[in-house]
Amino acid sequence: MNLTPLHDRVIVRPAKPEETTKGGIIIPDTAKEKPMQGEILAVGNGKVNEDGKVTALQVKVGDKVLYGKYSGTEVSVDGEDLLIMRENDIFAVIS
Numbered sequence: 001m002n003l004t005p006l007h008d009r010v011i012v013r014p015a016k017p018e019e020t021t022k023g024g025i026i027i028p029d030t031a032k033e034k035p036m037q038g039e040i041l042a043v044g045n046g047k048v049n050e051d052g053k054v055t056a057l058q059v060k061v062g063d064k065v066l067y068g069k070y071s072g073t074e075v076s077v078d079g080e081d082l083l084i085m086r087e088n089d090i091f092a093v094i095s
Contacts, residue, residue, distance in 0.1 A: 003042060003077050003082075004042060004044075005042055005043065005044040005084060006044050006045075007044045007045065007046070007047060007048060008044055008046060008047035008057060008086050008087045008088070009043075009044045009084055009085065009086055009087070010040050010042065010043045010044065010057070010059060010084070010085060010086075010087060010090070011040070011041045011042040011043075011082055011083070011084055012038040012039065012040055012041065012065065012067065012072065012082065012083045012084075012085060013038050013039050013041050013080070013082055013083075014037075014038040014081070014082075014083060015037050015038050015039075036066060036067060036068070036069055037064065037065065037066050037067070037094065038064070038065060038067070038083065039062065039063070039064055039065075040059055040060065040061055040062060040063045040064075040065060041061065041082065042061060043057050043059060043060060043061060043087075044057065047087070057087050058087065058093075059087060059090060059093060063093050063094075064093065064094040065090045065091075065092065065093055065094065066090070066091045066092045066093075066094065067083075067085060067089050067090050067091060068089055068091065071083070071085050071089040071090075072084055072085030072089060073085070
C-alpha cells in the first residue's frame with residue numbers, strides 16, 4: 001500500500017461485520033451493522049500546533065482501535081476498503 005496520511009490523520013482497516021449472532025443465526029447483508037473498530041495501517045507525522053511545533057500521535061501502526069460509527073472517509077485502495085480519519089475521531093485503543 002502506497003498511501004501515507006498527512007498531519008494527524010490515520011488509515012484504518014475496519015473489522016469485518018459479524019456474519020452470525022452468538023446464537024448461530026445468520027445475519028443478512030441488509031441487517032449487518034457497520035463495524036466500529038479496526039486496525040491502524042498508517043499514521044501521519046503529527047498535529048502541527050499554532051506555534052509550528054509538531055505533536056506526535058498517540059496511536060501507532062498495528063493498534064486495534066474503537067471509533068465513531070460515522071467517523072472517517074471511506075476510500076478504496078488496491079481493492080481494499082479503508083478509512084482515513086483524524087486521530088481525535090478515535091475513542092480508544094484495544095489492548
